[in-house]
Amino acid sequence: MIELRDVSKIYQIGDERVHALDHANLHVYPKEFVSIIGPSGSGKSTLMNIIGCLDVADGGQYLLDGMPIEAYSENELANVRNRKIGFVFQSFNLIAKLSAEENVELPLIYQGVKRAERQQRVHEALERVGLSKRAKHLPTELSGGQQQRVAVARALVTKPSLILADEPTGNLDSKTSREIMQMFQELHEQGNTIVLITHDNDIARQAKRIVHILDGRLTEVSL
Amino acid sequence: MMAVKMALRSIGANKMRAALTMLGIIIGVMALVVLVSLVDSATSSITSEVSSLGSSLLTVRVSDDKGIPVKLQDLENWVDTEPSIAAMAPYATSTATGKFGTESADFNVYGVTQDEYKIQSMQLIMGRFIAASDVKNSNRVCVIPEGTAEDLIGYKDCLGKEISLNGIKYTVVGVLEDEEESLATILSGGMKTAYIPYTSLMRLSTDNGSTISTFYIGAAEGYTLDQAEEVMKNLLLERFNEDDDAFSISSQNMIEEAMGRISNFLNILLGGIAAISLIVGGIGIMNIMLVTVTERTREIGIRKAIGASRRTILVQFLIEAVVLCMLGCALGIFVSWGILQIISAITVSASISFRLNGRVVVLSVLFCFLIGVIFGLYPANKAAKMKPIDALHYGG
Numbered sequence: 101m102i103e104l105r106d107v108s109k110i111y112q113i114g115d116e117r118v119h120a121l122d123h124a125n126l127h128v129y130p131k132e133f134v135s136i137i138g139p140s141g142s143g144k145s146t147l148m149n150i151i152g153c154l155d156v157a158d159g160g161q162y163l164l165d166g167m168p169i170e171a172y173s174e175n176e177l178a179n180v181r182n183r184k185i186g187f188v189f190q191s192f193n194l195i196a197k198l199s200a201e202e203n204v205e206l207p208l209i210y211q212g213v214k215r216a217e218r219q220q221r222v223h224e225a226l227e228r229v230g231l232s233k234r235a236k237h238l239p240t241e242l243s244g245g246q247q248q249r250v251a252v253a254r255a256l257v258t259k260p261s262l263i264l265a266d267e268p269t270g271n272l273d274s275k276t277s278r279e280i281m282q283m284f285q286e287l288h289e290q291g292n293t294i295v296l297i298t299h300d301n302d303i304a305r306q307a308k309r310i311v312h313i314l315d316g317r318l319t320e321v322s323l
Numbered sequence: 324m325m326a327v328k329m330a331l332r333s334i335g336a337n338k339m340r341a342a343l344t345m346l347g348i349i350i351g352v353m354a355l356v357v358l359v360s361l362v363d364s365a366t367s368s369i370t371s372e373v374s375s376l377g378s379s380l381l382t383v384r385v386s387d388d389k390g391i392p393v394k395l396q397d398l399e400n401w402v403d404t405e406p407s408i409a410a411m412a413p414y415a416t417s418t419a420t421g422k423f424g425t426e427s428a429d430f431n432v433y434g435v436t437q438d439e440y441k442i443q444s445m446q447l448i449m450g451r452f453i454a455a456s457d458v459k460n461s462n463r464v465c466v467i468p469e470g471t472a473e474d475l476i477g478y479k480d481c482l483g484k485e486i487s488l489n490g491i492k493y494t495v496v497g498v499l500e501d502e503e504e505s506l507a508t509i510l511s512g513g514m515k516t517a518y519i520p521y522t523s524l525m526r527l528s529t530d531n532g533s534t535i536s537t538f539y540i541g542a543a544e545g546y547t548l549d550q551a552e553e554v555m556k557n558l559l560l561e562r563f564n565e566d567d568d569a570f571s572i573s574s575q576n577m578i579e580e581a582m583g584r585i586s587n588f589l590n591i592l593l594g595g596i597a598a599i600s601l602i603v604g605g606i607g608i609m610n611i612m613l614v615t616v617t618e619r620t621r622e623i624g625i626r627k628a629i630g631a632s633r634r635t636i637l638v639q640f641l642i643e644a645v646v647l648c649m650l651g652c653a654l655g656i657f658v659s660w661g662i663l664q665i666i667s668a669i670t671v672s673a674s675i676s677f678r679l680n681g682r683v684v685v686l687s688v689l690f691c692f693l694i695g696v697i698f699g700l701y702p703a704n705k706a707a708k709m710k711p712i713d714a715l716h717y718g719g
């Protein structure tokens with residue numbers, strides 16, 4: 101499903117070149133639950149942005165479903181982000197002026213789903229993350245954990261084949277972290293592919309497979 | 324529809340800014356709608372006044388009589404022999420000082436025949452109009468409008484009273500209903516009006532000989548003005564050796580056409596000026612949309628991350644700009660309507676009613692739409708072109 105071959109990403113800051121990703125190789129198979137763990141600044145977010153088609157690599161090759169990423173047009177990439185991938189960010193990234201249900205509804209609007217079906221699916225998604233009572237609330241009226249659950253609902257409402265989560269529990273206390281992780285476990289059991297990024301060993305261990313990242317280089321850790 | 328609702332919401336999130344941005348459009352629309360409506364109302368009311376002077380009226384001017392001038396007798400003969408011509412009236416005016424007792428006033432004195440009454444569609448309040456016998460005998464009688472009667476004599480019911488014009492006494496035989504206060508009366512600067520037999524005017528002043536150089540004709544019932552014009556033209560051509568430079572025949576229609584051209588020109592001129600202010604308003608919209616796009620970079624990033632295509636983002640911001648313009652346009656039209664109501668109320672005595680011109684309303688709506696699209700395109704395109712990753716990381 102995901103195949104990275106010698107992917108590099110270099111940031112040039114003044115005279116200094118930062119290898120955010122240094123010939124990274126990674127293969128993720130369908131229905132896998134992979135966690136990527138590494139210290140701050142090791143290139144985790146960079147990796148996720150490239151996998152999620154938000155950013156492009158400077159070197160190497162990225163094959164998504166067997167097709168090189170360069171072969172996708174701008175519009176097709178938007179479509180991939182819309183249908184194939186569900187994002188969960190560390191900083192939630194909800195649209196502040198839209199209510200919880202409208203945030204969840206947005207990717208369905210972009211898919212052109214009919215209104216009645218949209219409402220049905222938004223309701224289901226919010227139900228699943230246990231927030232149907234907070235549907236009309238704005239993000240600012242929700243706690244961090246609730247906001248992240250809205251973000252998870254938004255990621256799974258499109259039934260994506262791949263869920264990318266970048267430190268989804270980074271801003272949450274341990275109790276809400278466990279709840280969110282529980283949700284990812286359930287999603288995995290239902291057959292979703294999940295790539296989870298974290299710097300927390302306890303959380304990484306909940307995945308079936310762990311990949312280490314350090315200074316932009318990936319190493320497989322077998323359990 | 325959904326997109327319009329969203330646009331309204333993000334405009335509503337910053338009402339003060341939206342209002343200030345729309346001000347440019349509002350003022351532009353106001354200028355366009357109010358000015359064009361004013362010109363149109365004024366010209367249409369002047370035009371209708373001109374045509375109420377007699378829509379079935381031709382004015383004939385003889386510039387070169389070739390030694391055989393048109394006389395009163397000729398007019399009478401033509402009316403008798405030509406079925407398409409209903410009436411003919413010579414046109415002669417003079418100014419005179421009118422006196423009644425100790426009161427005096429300046430007068431426009433019109434020399435008329437019995438036909439004038441038919442041609443000009445005047446309304447008598449009392450008495451009678453100048454009769455054929457008055458013209459024949461050069462009787463010293465006059466017909467005056469009620470306003471003139473009230474001002475000079477002091478009361479309306481003045482039949483039989485004698486007023487003197489340049490020292491010659493004329494008996495009032497009829498009182499006419501006042502014309503509405505029209506542009507013509509305003510322009511005449513408070514001159515009083517009196518109608519006397521054409522033949523009497525010849526004696527009153529020296530510059531009106533028995534030669535008729537200008538006269539009106541009216542078409543008979545069942546004939547059009549064009550048919551009457553054709554007949555008249557042939558009569559005069561025959562008389563003046565087929566020389567069509569010797570005379571001219573003009574109808575009120577030509578005056579109306581000229582009025583139309585003047586008002587078109589004014590509309591284009593004023594509309595152009597207003598359009599410039601609308602364009603300035605459009606630049607204001609563009610400015611604010613650029614600010615909005617920058618402010619909402621992160622939102623754009625999020626939208627792109629969850630699958631909004633370039634097109635989607637472009638359309639979103641374009642609709643926002645257009646909605647902003649259309650709101651301003653609607654407000655501008657509403658305010659214009661109010662202003663025109665106020666102007667109409669103030670000028671109620673001038674008998675011109677200023678109302679919203681439908682065409683200019685449609686025009687300004689279209690123009691605002693266009694401005695929204697044109698000036699919204701650049702900011703919207705800027706938003707659409709953002710790279711998702713840069714937008715997402717903007718400002719932390």
Ligand SMILES: Nc1ncnc2c1ncn2[C@@H]1O[C@H](COP(=O)(O)OP(=O)(O)OP(=O)(O)O)[C@@H](O)[C@H]1O
Nearest residue numbers: 111113118120139140141142143144145146147299
């Ligand atoms: N836009 C950027 N411009 C310049 N350098 C960048 C940029 N984004 C990331 N970097 C650099 O790339 C390296 C990897 O960054 P990245 O954000 O991927 O780390 P991370 O593993 O996600 O860290 P964290 O755990 O703190 O989120 C860092 O050294 C960072 O300074």
Ligand SMILES: [Mg+2]
Nearest residue numbers: 144145146266
């Ligand atoms: Mg990171």
